[in-house]
Amino acid sequence: MDVLGLYNYWIVIVLMMTGFYVVISRGNLIKKVVGLNIFQTSVFILYISMGKIIGGTAPIVAPGVTVYSNPLPHVLILTAIVVGVATTALGLTLIVRIKEAFGTVEESEILQQRDDT
Amino acid sequence: MIAAHLPVLQIVVPLIAAPLCLLLRRGALAWGLALLASWAALAMSVLLLSQVLSDGPVSYALGDWAAPWGIEYRVDSINAFVLLIVSAVGAVILPYARRSVAHEIPAEQHSAFYTAFLLCLTGLLGVAITGDAFNLFVFLEISSLSSYVLIALGRDRRALTAAFQYLVMGTIGATFIVIGIGLLYMVTGTLNMADLAQRLPPLGQNRTVVVAFAFLTIGASLKLALFPLHYWLPNAYTYAPSAVTGFLAATATKVAVYILLRFFFTIFGPEFAIETLTLQHLLVPLAVIAILVCSTVAIFQDNIKRMLAYSSLAQIGYIVLGIGMASPTGLTAGIVHLFNHAMTKGGLFLALGCIFLRVGSVRLESMQGLGRTMPWTMFAFVLGGLSLIGVPLTVGFISKWYLVQAALEQDSWLLAALVLAGSLLAIIYVWRVVEVAYLRPPPAGAAAVREAPLSMLIPTWVLIGASIYFGVDTSLTVGVANKAAVMLLGGAP
Amino acid sequence: MQRHLVLRVTTKLLMPFILLFALYVQFHGDFGPGGGFQAGVIFGAGFILYALVYGIKNARLVAPDYVIRVLIAAGLLLYIGVGFAGLFLGGKFLDYNVLASDPVSGQHLGILLVELGVGVTVAATMITVFFAFAARGRDEG
Secondary structure, three states: OOOOOHHHHHHHHHHHHHHHHHHOOOEEHHHHHHHHHHHHHHHHHHHHHHOOOOOOOOOOOOOOOOOOOOHHHHHHHHHHHHHHHHHHHHHHHHHHHHHHOOOOOOOOOHHHHHHHO | OOOOHHHHHHHHHHHHEEEEEEEOOHHHHHHHHHHHHHHHHHHHHHHHHHHHHHHOOOOHHHHHHHOOOOOOOEEOOOHHHHHHHHHHHHHHHHHHHHHHHHHOOHHHHHHHHHHHHHHHHHHHHHHHHEOOHEEEEEEEHHHHHHHHHHHHHOOHHHHHHHHHHHHHHHHHHHHHHHHHHHHHHHHHHOOHHHHHOOOOOOOOHHHHHHHHHHHHHHHOOOOOHHOOOEEEEHHHHHHHHHHHHHHHHHHHHHHHHHHHHHHHHHHHHHHHHHHHHOOOOHHHHHHHHHHHEEEEEEHHHOEEEHHHHHHHHHHHHHHHHEEEEEEHHHHHHHHHHHHHHHHHHHHHHHHHHHHHHHOOOOHHHOOOOHHOOOOHHHHHHHHHHHHHHOOOOHHHHHHHHHHHHHHHOOOOOHHHHHHHHHHHHHHEEEHHEEEEHHOOOOOOOOOOOOOOOOOHHHHHHHHHHHHHHHHOOOHHHHHHHHHHHHHHHOOOO | OOOOOHHHHHHHHHHHHHHHHHHHHHHHOOOOOOHHHHHHHHHHHHHHHHHHHHHHHHHHHHHHHHHHHHHHHHHHHHHHHHHHHHHHOOOOOOHHHOOOOOOHEEEEEEEEEEEEEHHHHHHHHHHHHHHHHHHOOOOOO
């Protein structure tokens, strides 16, 4: 089995697990958003590498070219990237408001304050 | 001409109203526009449902690009039903929202609130109507992002952390769904649901397909808050503004259940999901645990909004139990409970919003004597509670009747007993509220509490009234649910 | 940033080229790589660079909040409007073929307008996001 030939999947898996681990293990809300971004990026790479055909060019009709990469996954993931940007912006906005309301961005300290009140 | 374009207008009318709301700086104008858009959406979903019931599935090719290549909107009996639930709840909650939102949200944010509300409505309707797997993800994110905003508008500062928690969990769920869709695209080369349904069976137990199935199941389960992936839901419902809680509780999880149904039964097909991968061995135990554990946790809550949130988790358990049994009766029970629970829980949360407007708190101890000071609101609450328990003549009874029947069909006395045990637990948590509200006098020296305004009482009673009416006359709800169940199990899209 | 003369001058020199490049990416999207998303982000980045160097107050003189707010909505409305135009001209929603006398120029016109809508909304949104973060908790600096 050609393990190294599928290196793009290895990159995807490593990134995905890294991001997922950061989201789960870190108490700092900013780091959680960073983890979430890494997690989403792995999916972008999954889609982008899916559409690439080795030896194929950009899918624009030109004389003398017969092999094109599949543009659809790239277009799809452009949408997902925009969604990711929106999610990140919203997450960071919430963190700014949380910092103003609780005075901290550490999950453990926020939980403590919630118990007090 | 309009009839032919109904599927797209269903989405575009609330969508076009959203930016217009943003332009209208005055909150009252934005509210009026949102109200018009949501009523138009309701009218269109009623027309669509009647069209589907008389002529069969309706298909609409966006931009006139034919189905497997372009994005197709496809309406059949199951998603016409979900569209009706979502748009009906939206249309009922917007009249209610004006007073409630004016009370709970600063005036300068009103037009933004209605913009987000309309976007959320658009997203939920879009998830239900689309026949394209990736388009489903896009609409899901539109509805999710706007619901994070809506939750964060709650007055309590803990609304912010609840919204953030939901954002993290929701994004993971949605990303799992995209991974699943991507893997399906890899093996089949198509995103159209009907096309996927045709191309997947020949692949059999291809490993990529199985992995895609796993990702989609977990992603959808996160979104619908299936035990043990429910962690985000109680906080989000507790701290969101009252109108938002009512809307999300009645629609968001229902649409997530629809995603699950769509993927399991239409795309992968019952043979693959139930017979090959024996999904029922996963869903049924989780559903039963959700019913028992979450009902029990609900009993110990002093914040009634949180109590109802846990009760929602238990009700989701009933829905998933129905799906997990995968028989026509079980599936009918699950689908009809989508509608029934939307009406009941929507009405209950609206009643709580009325109490919050007048009393300023939804904690148990502040509800003393409300049976006398707010008789109409509390009576609505009691009727909704009876429906949660499953007393005859309410919609809760109908759902449980079919669930128990489905369990008995499979000779599973244990499941039937567990469903009834869930009802017993519901009696306890509903009774706690009734006892405090009716049997204790209003606290001495407290400010006089008036009945809620009519603009909030009427929407509350519309939903509670629906949960009584459809408990007596079940021809529409059970009829459609049964049709949808047969269609889903038949494997035909 | 008052004393960083090099930055201030370079920014001023670069601004027209950044905005022009954004417009190139926008309108060349029919024929080559490009389109509304990319163009909108480049256009927004131009404003963000200006705000970073000359201060948010000055940037807001060029792009006041209410204008940006209107632009966000206008881009989306343009997109949906093209969709409705297709519908009223007898086609399906977002059907570009019916927009002009022949399908090919209809497709051209349709995608051009839709991408313009996308570009306007994306640029306005990027600027809003930046202003919202950068101006928060500061004296409208």
